[in-house]
Each structure stands twice: as structure tokens, then as C-alpha cells.
Amino acid sequence: MPNCYYCNAVVDGSIRGNYGDAVCERCFEQRFCFCMCCHAVIHRDDSYPYSVVNTDDQRYCYACYHRLSMWNTGNEIHSLEYNRVGSPLCFGIELETASCPKHTELRGKTQFGVKEDGSINGLEFISPILSGNAGLNEIRSFCRLAKKQGFTVDADCGFHLHIDMRQMSWSQRRSIAYAYRLTYTLWKHLVSDSRWNNTYCESPSYSSRQIASASSFTAFERNRSRYEFLNLRAYSSHKTYEIRGYQGTLNATEICNWVKVNLRFVEAVKDKPLNELCEMFAPRKAKRELRRIFGTTLSNYYARAWRKHSHLIGANG
Numbered sequence: 001m002p003n004c005y006y007c008n009a010v011v012d013g014s015i016r017g018n019y020g021d022a023v024c025e026r027c028f029e030q031r032f033c034f035c036m037c038c039h040a041v042i043h044r045d046d047s048y049p050y051s052v053v054n055t056d057d058q059r060y061c062y063a064c065y066h067r068l069s070m071w072n073t074g075n076e077i078h079s080l081e082y083n084r085v086g087s088p089l090c091f092g093i094e095l096e097t098a099s100c101p102k103h104t105e106l107r108g109k110t111q112f113g114v115k116e117d118g119s120i121n122g123l124e125f126i127s128p129i130l131s132g133n134a135g136l137n138e139i140r141s142f143c144r145l146a147k148k149q150g151f152t153v154d155a156d157c158g159f160h161l162h163i164d165m166r167q168m169s170w171s172q173r174r175s176i177a178y179a180y181r182l183t184y185t186l187w188k189h190l191v192s193d194s195r196w197n198n199t200y201c202e203s204p205s206y207s208s209r210q211i212a213s214a215s216s217f218t219a220f221e222r223n224r225s226r227y228e229f230l231n232l233r234a235y236s237s238h239k240t241y242e243i244r245g246y247q248g249t250l251n252a253t254e255i256c257n258w259v260k261v262n263l264r265f266v267e268a269v270k271d272k273p274l275n276e277l278c279e280m281f282a283p284r285k286a287k288r289e290l291r292r293i294f295g296t297t298l299s300n301y302y303a304r305a306w307r308k309h310s311h312l313i314g315a316n317g
Contacts, residue, residue: 002022003022004022004023004024004027005017005021005022005023005027006023006024006027006031007024007026007027009024009026009027010024011023011024013025015028016041017031017032017041017043031043031044032044033047033059034059035047035059035060035061035064036058036059036060036064037060037061037064037068038061038063038064040061042059042061044059046061046062047059047060047061048060048061048062048065048069049065066116068104069103069104069114069123070113070114070115070116071107071113071114072113073111073112073113073126073127073128074110074111074112074113074128075111075128076128076129076130077111077128077129077130077131077134077135077138078090078129078130078131078132078134078135079131079132079133079134079135080132081132081133081134082131082132082133083133084133084136084260085131085132085133085135085136085259085260085263086260086263086264086267086295087263087264087266087267088131088132089131089163089164089263089266089267090129090130090131090135090163090164090166091129091130091131091135091161091162091163091164091259091263092126092127092128092129092130092161092162092240093126093127093130093139093159093160093161093162093255093259094124094125094126094127094159094160094162095124095125095126095142095146095157095159095248095249095250095255096117096119096120096122096124096153096156096157096158096159096248097120097121097122097123097124097125097146097151097152097153097157097248097250098120098121098122098152098153098154098156098157098248099121099122099150099151099152100122100123100125100146100149100151101149101150101151102149103123103149103151105149106145106146106149109145110138110141110142110145111127111128111138112125112126112127112128112138112142113125113126113128114126119156119200120156120157121154121156122151122152122157125142125146127139127142129164135259136256136259139252139255139256139259140252140256143250143251143252143255144252146250147250151250152250153247153248153249153250154248155194155247155248156248157247157248158195158198158200158201158244158246158247158248159246159247159248159249159254159255159258160242160243160244160246161242161243161246161258161259161262162234162238162240162241162242162243163240163241163242163243163262163263163266164239164240165235165239165240165241166239168270170217170218171217172270172271173217173221173235173241174211174212174214174217174274175269175270175271175272175273175274175277176241176266176269176270177211177217177221177230177232177241178208178211178212178269178274178277179265179269179272179277179280179281180230180265181204181206181207181208181211181230182208182277182278182281182286183281183286183290184203184204184229184230185312186286186287186290186306187229187245188203188229188245189305189306189308189309189312190302190305190306191245191246191247192247194247195245195246195247199227200227200244201227201228201229201244201245202225202227202228202229203228203229204228204229204230205224205225205228206220206224208278212274218235220232221233221235221236222236226242227244228244229243229244229245230242230243230244230245231243231244241266243258243262246258257298257301257302260294260298261293261294261298261302264293264294264295264298265290265293265294268293287306
């Protein structure tokens with residue numbers, strides 16, 4: 001009779017580990033379990049709970065866990081009414097979580113998909129392509145479900161906004177990138193200072209002058225880091241610009257307001273020549289111009305953040 005691979009005891013029977021090694025009954029109970037779905041033998045260290053936070057001792061192999069716990073985004077959600085958004089542009093969001101207990105209960109209740117992300121403790125929830133007032137409604141619906149389930153975020157989490165660039169020419173995209181670069185300091189001070197030196201949303205490594213002088217703006221986008229506050233490289237893979245700077249949140253008002261101000265900004269600058277953008281966002285004028293673009297309600301919403309960091313904003317305001 002064979003000896004146990006772990007304790008060398010004689011194995012009385014045919015108990016085997018997941019690699020076919022003989023295992024005694026005691027060591028098997030300590031180290032192994034059966035997948036609750038396909039019943040394959042799996043080492044406990046390689047098994048997964050059905051939910052990221054689950055007190056039950058129900059374990060799954062990776063293939064079954066992934067099939068049961070991850071799903072793609074649902075149908076796109078669009079609306080011809082966009083008075084609350086302030087722009088007809090399509091957008092999408094990604095919300096990172098620190099914990100998402102029993103998240104599988106959301107399957108079928110939302111158009112958001114879910115996937116793993118190695119940089120966070122929870123899972124990442126991804127919206128389908130959204131637009132208009134209906135897009136904001138879907139965000140609010142998801143946030144209500146997340147709150148009901150007890151989802152949480154922490155300092156490792158971020159909220160990423162994708163803005164549709166499919167209909168934008170290279171010159172429009174250049175104007176958008178240029179305007180964001182001119183106003184970066186003001187955008188930076190609307191988010192938590194925990195995001196300022198974050199390696200996943202770094203400060204731009206380029207100047208507005210480099211944008212203006214690029215011989216090929218498409219090549220310029222492609223050669224940028226995807227981990228900058230404004231991810232220009234996302235255009236190559238998703239035909240979007242990704243704003244990565246906002247801190248993790250499941251607060252629908254925060255999320256929707258960030259969507260609104262960024263879409264309104266893109267609408268306001270996309271057709272402006274670079275010299276006009278320089279004039280619009282010149283020192284001492286930039287904040288006033290952003291407030292005009294945001295509108296009174298949203299300007300008042302963000303005014304506290306700008307006041308808090310006024311000593312850092314300096315001439316940019």
C-alpha cells in the first residue's frame with residue numbers, strides 16, 4: 001500500500017490529492033475539498049468561495065468559480081433625453097470594490113458586468129455603454145443594489161470613467177487632450193489627495209506643448225501610459241478616453257456628477273482650436289471658465305474642494 005504524500009502514513013484505500021498523490025484521510029480533510037459544482041478534488045489553497053465575502057464553507061475550483069461569479073455587461077442603455085447629463089455623448093464606468101458580499105445576487109438585476117482585478121480586494125463592476133438620462137438612472141440603480149448588499153470601497157479602489165471617442169476626429173481628440181492638460185491641476189484638486197501620487201492614475205508625463213507639436217497625434221496617444229489621470233492610450237483599445245483619477249466610490253451622486261462635468265467639458269472644448277483653448281484656460285481664468293462649463297449647480301457642488309486646495313491651485317485658478 002502507498003504512503004501518504006504529506007505525513008508518510010500508510011494509506012488504506014485509494015484517496016488521492018488533486019495531483020494524483022496518495023493522501024491519508026486525515027491529511028485529505030485538512031488540505032483538500034471537493035468543488036461544489038463539478039466535484040473535482042481541489043487543494044483548499046487553490047479553491048474559491050462563491051462570493052468574495054462568504055462565511056459558508058462552500059468551495060469551488062477556479063473554472064466553476066469564474067463561470068458562476070463573473071459575467072459580461074448587459075445591453076447598452078441609451079436615451080434621447082440628456083438634459084440632466086448635459087451631453088449626448090456615450091460613456092461607461094468601472095467601479096472597484098474592497099468587498100462585495102454575495103455579489104452573485106445581482107446577476108439579472110443589473111446591466112453591469114463583473115470581473116476580477118488583481119489590484120483590489122473585491123471585484124470590479126463595469127457598466128455597459130450608457131448615454132443620456134437613462135444612463136444616469138442605471139448608475140443610480142446599480143448603486144442602490146450595491147448599498148443593499150453592503151459593498152464597500154477602500155483607498156486601493158478607483159472609479160474610472162470612459163468617454164466615447166468613436167465619432168471624434170484626431171483634431172477633436174487633440175483639443176480634448178490639450179484642454180485636460182491645461183486644466184489638470186484643477187481636475188486633480190477635485191479628487192481625494194490619496195489619488196494624487198497613485199501609481200494607477202499618475203500625473204501627465206507630457207506637456208500641452210508636446211501635444212500641440214506631435215507629428216502624429218494617434219501615435220502620441222498610443223505611446224502614453226495607461227496609468228495616467230487621463231488615459232489617452234485607451235483610444236487605441238476601446239475608442240474612449242479614460243479618466244482614472246477619481247477615488248473609489250459607490251455614491252451615485254458623486255459618480256453621476258463626475259460623469260456630468262467631464263462630458264460637459266468634452267463638449268465645450270472638442271471643436272476649439274488650441275490657441276483659443278490657451279486663452280480660455282489661461283492662469284487666473286481657468287477656474288472661472290470651468291465653472292461656466294459645469295453650470296451653477298455642479299460648480300457649487302465642487303466649490304468646497306477647490307476652496308480646500310486653493311493654496312495649492314495658485315495661478316491655475
